[in-house]
Amino acid sequence: MSTTNSLDVLIQALRRLPGVGVKSAQRMAFHLLQHDREGALALSRALSEAVGTVHHCARCHTFTEAEVCSTCLDPERDATRLCVVETPADQSAMERTGAFKGLYFVLMGRLSPLDGVGPKDIGLQKLMERATGGEVQEVILATNFNAEGEATAHVISEALKSRGVHVTRLARGVPVGSELEYVDLGTIAHALVDRR
Amino acid sequence: MSTTNSLDVLIQALRRLPGVGVKSAQRMAFHLLQHDREGALALSRALSEAVGTVHHCARCHTFTEAEVCSTCLDPERDATRLCVVETPADQSAMERTGAFKGLYFVLMGRLSPLDGVGPKDIGLQKLMERATGGEVQEVILATNFNAEGEATAHVISEALKSRGVHVTRLARGVPVGSELEYVDLGTIAHALVDRR
Ligand SMILES: [Zn+2]
Ligand SMILES: [Zn+2]
Numbered sequence: 001m002s003t004t005n006s007l008d009v010l011i012q013a014l015r016r017l018p019g020v021g022v023k024s025a026q027r028m029a030f031h032l033l034q035h036d037r038e039g040a041l042a043l044s045r046a047l048s049e050a051v052g053t054v055h056h057c058a059r060c061h062t063f064t065e066a067e068v069c070s071t072c073l074d075p076e077r078d079a080t081r082l083c084v085v086e087t088p089a090d091q092s093a094m095e096r097t098g099a100f101k102g103l104y105f106v107l108m109g110r111l112s113p114l115d116g117v118g119p120k121d122i123g124l125q126k127l128m129e130r131a132t133g134g135e136v137q138e139v140i141l142a143t144n145f146n147a148e149g150e151a152t153a154h155v156i157s158e159a160l161k162s163r164g165v166h167v168t169r170l171a172r173g174v175p176v177g178s179e180l181e182y183v184d185l186g187t188i189a190h191a192l193v194d195r196r
Numbered sequence: 197m198s199t200t201n202s203l204d205v206l207i208q209a210l211r212r213l214p215g216v217g218v219k220s221a222q223r224m225a226f227h228l229l230q231h232d233r234e235g236a237l238a239l240s241r242a243l244s245e246a247v248g249t250v251h252h253c254a255r256c257h258t259f260t261e262a263e264v265c266s267t268c269l270d271p272e273r274d275a276t277r278l279c280v281v282e283t284p285a286d287q288s289a290m291e292r293t294g295a296f297k298g299l300y301f302v303l304m305g306r307l308s309p310l311d312g313v314g315p316k317d318i319g320l321q322k323l324m325e326r327a328t329g330g331e332v333q334e335v336i337l338a339t340n341f342n343a344e345g346e347a348t349a350h351v352i353s354e355a356l357k358s359r360g361v362h363v364t365r366l367a368r369g370v371p372v373g374s375e376l377e378y379v380d381l382g383t384i385a386h387a388l389v390d391r392r
Contacts, residue, residue: 004261006246007284013242014213016235018227019220026285029246031214033259034304037247039212044243046209047228047236050202054229063229065200088203089222108230181219 007033059130061123062088062106071095071104078102080137082130084156086110086144089181094142099189102140105130110143111152122152124159131165140195141169144179168195203229255326257319258284258302267300274298276333278326280352282306282340290338298336301326306339307348318348320355327361337365 007029014025032040056062057069064070071077081102085091091104107122119125131139139160143149153169160167171194174183203225210221228236252258253265260266267273277298281287287300303318315321327335335356339345349365356363368386370379 004250004259006242006249006261007259010242010246013235013239016228016232016239017210017224019223024215027215028213030283030285032212032243033246033250036212039209040243040247043209043212044240044247046202046206047240047243050206050225050229051233051236051240053202054200063200063203065202087226089226181222 056108057106060104060106061108061126062091062104076101079135081140082136082138083140083142084127084153085142085180086149086152087181090142090144093181093183093185093188094192097185097189097192099192100140107143107152110148111155112148119155124156127156128159128163131160132163136165138166138168140192141167142180145170145172145174145176146179149179171195252304253302256300256302257304257322258287258300272297275331277336278332278334279336279338280323280349281338282345282348286338286340296336303339303348306344307351308344315351320352323352324355324359327356328359332361334362334364337363341366341368 010029010033011022011025014020014028015022017025020028032043053065054063055065057064057066057072059068059072062069062071078101081100082105083091083094083100083102084105084107085094086107086109088106091106094100094104105123105127107127109117109122111117111119111122130136139156141153141156143153143156157167157169170188171191173187173191173194174180175187180188206225207218207221210216210224211218213221216224228239249261250259251261253260253262253268255264255268258265258267274297277296278301279287279290279296279298280301280303281290282303282305284302287302290296290300301319301323303323305313305318307313307315307318326332335352337349337352339349339352353363353365367390368383369390370376370383370387376384
């Protein structure tokens, strides 16, 4: 599939997507150019549009197009409870349970020393300031229940407790080893109620 | 992951890629926006560039940016042999063997009545004209060895033979390097029938 330079460039660009190898990239390029050129152009526009407009919420770090996201601005939310999640997808899973009415802090990652992801990269200092600012009475740690998520929860928990913040963790109703975004909503809801 | 419209649009656009469900699309969008915005812009440009420049070769139907592809224009190739493949990726695999010096006709698909893919969609009429134009002495069918590929080869073979064209098919047989006891029986049976 190398008779055109634009096609090679497209295949290489598709390989930057997570989980996409050279065979998948070839298949995707072939599909788009042969069967869905409209979809290719839609994706092209969506990518440049998202890169141009999507930023991080100044308060919770989730993706938003505004200075502060709509969840953070919602006066109905309970500002005394702050739920810490790894990604917007995890936050979304939590929201779909309908069991949490507080606010969020989205780490946009997890501690991973081997990958060079340290406390600064997950906004730990900002989380500390937020949690000790006076309004927050409880920080609920909802990082994933795998090794890196647990380690991240441990580090945050120690840092917050040393500053006198009341910290809880989602109950272990969530199956160990799984990632939050793939867990069924009822399990997440129960784990929230049983938080320790 | 629904606090921004551009992000939702991006996730929907990523779902148009083959084999990408909503979870994969979310993970891809998150990865690009959080860790590889440069990759997102590169992909955006590659998509619009490819859609704008990549067309089908007027002779063999493969992807090319020129009117006729470089393989078709190569005077070193043996124009008396025409190899029929399903996709540019199959053509590329054939080229990498270094065992074929003729020209190609790329169907850009396979017959699949259930999916509404008929003879017109694989350019059968054009293949007939090419094969009976006087220059081609042998048409080698190299469609895949699955149900649809075999059916496609059968239809093309019948059509060409009725016009007096010499048609051959890649040999079915035991894969090089494999041990007989682990090869499926159908393959062994075919290898026996096609023995040289
Ligand atoms: Zn926010
Ligand atoms: Zn060509």
